[in-house]
Amino acid sequence: MKVVTGVIGNDIHVVANRLMDLSLNARGYEVFNLGVNTFLEEFFDAAVETGAEILLISSLNGEAEGWSREVKILKSKYKTLDRLIMMIGGNLTVGSGNARDIVPRYKNYGFDLVCHQVDLNTGLDMLEDYIKEHRQP
Amino acid sequence: MSTSNEKLLIDIGSTYFKVSTNASIEQHFRDFNKQILDDLIHKCGDTVHRFEASDIHICSSANGGLSTLIIGLTHSYSLKYASNIAFNSGINIIQSIVFQNIEDYSIPSDVIDVVIIVGGIDSNGGLFDQRLSDYIAKLDYSNVVYVGNSQDAAAIASQVERLVVLPNIIDDRLHIVEQHLKEYLTNLYQQDIEGKEDIKHLYQITGNQIYPTPYVVNKSLPLIHSSFSVTEPFILLDIGGATTDVHYSKDLVSDNIVTEQGHDRIVFKKLGVYKSRQSLIFTAENNEFAYELLMHLKVTENIYTEYSEKATRILMQLAIFLVLCKMSHYRPTYVTLNLLAINSIVFTGGITKVLEAEDIEDVVAFFYRKILNSDHKPVTVLDTNYDIWTLGAREHATCQ
Numbered sequence: 001m002k003v004v005t006g007v008i009g010n011d012i013h014v015v016a017n018r019l020m021d022l023s024l025n026a027r028g029y030e031v032f033n034l035g036v037n038t039f040l041e042e043f044f045d046a047a048v049e050t051g052a053e054i055l056l057i058s059s060l061n062g063e064a065e066g067w068s069r070e071v072k073i074l075k076s077k078y079k080t081l082d083r084l085i086m087m088i089g090g091n092l093t094v095g096s097g098n099a100r101d102i103v104p105r106y107k108n109y110g111f112d113l114v115c116h117q118v119d120l121n122t123g124l125d126m127l128e129d130y131i132k133e134h135r136q137p
Numbered sequence: 138m139s140t141s142n143e144k145l146l147i148d149i150g151s152t153y154f155k156v157s158t159n160a161s162i163e164q165h166f167r168d169f170n171k172q173i174l175d176d177l178i179h180k181c182g183d184t185v186h187r188f189e190a191s192d193i194h195i196c197s198s199a200n201g202g203l204s205t206l207i208i209g210l211t212h213s214y215s216l217k218y219a220s221n222i223a224f225n226s227g228i229n230i231i232q233s234i235v236f237q238n239i240e241d242y243s244i245p246s247d248v249i250d251v252v253i254i255v256g257g258i259d260s261n262g263g264l265f266d267q268r269l270s271d272y273i274a275k276l277d278y279s280n281v282v283y284v285g286n287s288q289d290a291a292a293i294a295s296q297v298e299r300l301v302v303l304p305n306i307i308d309d310r311l312h313i314v315e316q317h318l319k320e321y322l323t324n325l326y327q328q329d330i331e332g333k334e335d336i337k338h339l340y341q342i343t344g345n346q347i348y349p350t351p352y353v354v355n356k357s358l359p360l361i362h363s364s365f366s367v368t369e370p371f372i373l374l375d376i377g378g379a380t381t382d383v384h385y386s387k388d389l390v391s392d393n394i395v396t397e398q399g400h401d402r403i404v405f406k407k408l409g410v411y412k413s414r415q416s417l418i419f420t421a422e423n424n425e426f427a428y429e430l431l432m433h434l435k436v437t438e439n440i441y442t443e444y445s446e447k448a449t450r451i452l453m454q455l456a457i458f459l460v461l462c463k464m465s466h467y468r469p470t471y472v473t474l475n476l477l478a479i480n481s482i483v484f485t486g487g488i489t490k491v492l493e494a495e496d497i498e499d500v501v502a503f504f505y506r507k508i509l510n511s512d513h514k515p516v517t518v519l520d521t522n523y524d525i526w527t528l529g530a531r532e533h534a535t536c537q
Contacts, residue, residue: 002260030260032311045211046311051261079237 001131002052004043006034011063016090020058023120027128029054040067040074047084053135054085054127062094064106071110085130089115089123145188146530147343148350148523149173149197149336151413152378153487156181157527164490164523174338190344194534197336198350198380203250203322203329206276208234210256210264210285218306218313219255219284224472225315226322229405239268244275251280251325253318254293258307262288270296280325284318323352348533350526351375351382354485357529358384361483364524368516371481372464372474373525376456376488379413381405383464389474405460414452421455426507430458433503453488454500461504476505477513485520494519 003024007017014036021033032050034042047055057064068088075081088111092102099116106114113130115123146157154177156163165180167173178185185193205228209215216233223230231249234242236256252273257264264286270293273281282301283293294300303317326349336347354375361367370386383405418441421427431438431451440451464474484497498517505511 034311042213045213048211049214049256049261049307049311050258051264 001029001054002032002050003029003054003056004032004034004046004050004052005056005058006038006043006046007036008038008040008043008057008059009063009067010037011059011061012036013058013060013090016058016060019120020056023124024056027124040070044075044078044081047081048078053083054087054131056127057086057088059088059090059092061091064088064090064092065094068106068109068111075110085113085127085134086111087113087115087123087127087130089113089118089120092116143188143192144531144534145185145193146527146534147177147193147195147339148353148526148530149177149195149339150350150377150487151198151380155523155526156184157523157530158184162523162527172335172338174335174341177339177342185342190342193343194345194530195339195343196348196350196353196530196533198377198382203326204229204231204247205251205253205322206230206232206234206245206249206278207253207255208236208239208269208272209254210236214307214311215255215257215285219253219318221313222306222315222318223253223322226319226326228322228326234272236265236269239272242272244272247277249276249278250329251282251322252276252278254281254283254297255285255306257286257289257305258309258311259287259305260309261286265289265293267296269293273297282318282321323349326352345534351384353529353533354382354526355384355529356532357525360528360532361525364528365483365518365520367483367518368480370479371483371515372476372479373483373485374457374460374488375486376453376460376484377486381456381460382486383460385464385474386479389476389478390472405463417452417456417459420459424459424462426462427455427458429507430455430500430503434499450491450496453491454496456488457484457497457500458504461501462508465508467508477509477511479515481516481518483518483520483525485523485525489519489521 005020005024007013017033017036021031024031032046032052034046043055043057046052088106092106102116103114113126115126143159148155153164153166163181168176171179205223207216207219207223207230209219212235216235220230220233231245231247254269280301281297281299282303283290284303284306286305290302294302301321303321304314306314306318308314327346339347358373370388373384375382431440434451434454436451440448461476465476466473482501494517501517502514505513
């Protein structure tokens with residue numbers, strides 16, 4: 001499966017981005033890594049150009065919070081992204097916060113899978129479970 | 138005959154032509170009752186005949202460039218990449234269309250020289266449908282080229298007549314591949330030059346390919362520091378009789394595209410003070426600040442109907458203002474430059490023969506004050522002897 005990934009907004013956490021790329025590749029995904037400092041529109045545009053089934057956004061230090069509010073409205077402008085699996089992971093809030101508050105908030109923003117301070121491999125296991133559950137014929 | 142390494146450089150503009158040897162540079166007003174070659178031989182025959190055809194290098198901007206309409210899938214990739222390649226090939230973009238909303242776009246009334254279709258990586262297909270050929274059927278165009286994903290090429294070729302299919306400009310890592318489309322567009326530009334304005338007759342005296350002037354001038358930019366005191370980042374404005382070319386440091390654009398060259402260019406096809414005079418005046422009349430500029434220059438709009446030295450000077454000053462507007466956020470066209478970051482503005486072309494440095498600085502200061510609300514004052518550099526063109530032409534001739 002094709003995955004578009006990258007670090008959203010004004011965020012240069014390149015090490016996490018690289019680890020994500022390696023892990024996804026190791027699990028057999030075809031990865032389109034947009035790198036750091038990526039805007040939301042670029043993620044969606046990349047999904048259109050590549051035909052990716054999964055969009056995996058990473059973020060640290062709560063940078064995603066502001067950008068994610070635009071996810072639903074922006075995604076609705078694209079006519080071919082209805083089946084795109086939307087996933088976000090990293091540290092999704094400024095300072096400390098707990099997943100019970102954060103996960104529903106991001107799901108409300110339009111993400112199918114939200115991994116706040118979850119280990120990378122655990123997050124990718126969650127993705128595989130989600131795919132099995134939602135994409136099996 | 139000339140010494141073995143001496144080159145004769147010729148630039149055919151819409152109003153003047155220039156002839157440069159190692160010893161001197163001449164400029165002549167064109168006689169529009171004569172073919173270019175006859176005019177050139179009449180005025181500079183002795184010089185031309187001193188050189189072998191292989192040592193004569195000609196460029197021209199007399200045709201004013203080509204126009205393109207681009208149909209792509211997304212702004213961030215296909216449209217951005219194709220636009221970038223088109224700019225670098227000296228092509229003017231008249232419209233960019235996002236395919237998913239193609240039915241919402243109007244049909245341009247002008248003839249389009251080349252339609253570019255692009256979108257998707259090669260492993261992604263089925264991205265275009267009947268709406269594409271329906272839209273293209275309504276266009277009045279001369280050429281159409283497909284540079285999108287390989288899977289859709291055959292289907293589109295069966296629906297669009299005379300479609301040229303080239304390799305995808307987006308590679309499998311979503312990176313830009315410039316080479317094939319750039320070569321195609323540059324060749325079209327050259328064919329256009331050869332077919333128009335009697336330029337083709339010039340092949341009787343040269344054994345080299347005739348290139349577009351903006352392409353040649355762009356070659357000089359990395360070398361500009363050898364002749365001028367210019368601080369990066371800078372823009373270079375070549376304001377002539379028919380067109381205005383803008384060359385700029387890539388640092389001034391935040392488009393996230395990594396290309397080999399450090400300088401890009403844009404050609405404004407209908408912005409000049411002689412052949413494109415009416416178009417320039419029309420643009421000025423539609424700019425609410427142009428009236429204020431005229432007041433600042435202590436003239437009225439009656440200047441538009443005057444044909445005098447003073448009117449030419451004012452039109453030149455207007456052209457500077459309008460082109461800066463086109464490159465700023467105020468009137469965004471193809472690219473928006475960070476004009477507050479520039480340290481130098483270099484002027485070349487006919488404008489340097491008409492305006493003094495203080496005339497130019499006055500307009501530049503007016504632009505920054507009115508449009509960008511800033512007292513920023515980039516250093517004005519005037520290339521009064523066409524040294525920049527000579528530099529680029531010599532570099533290009535050496536490479537050839």
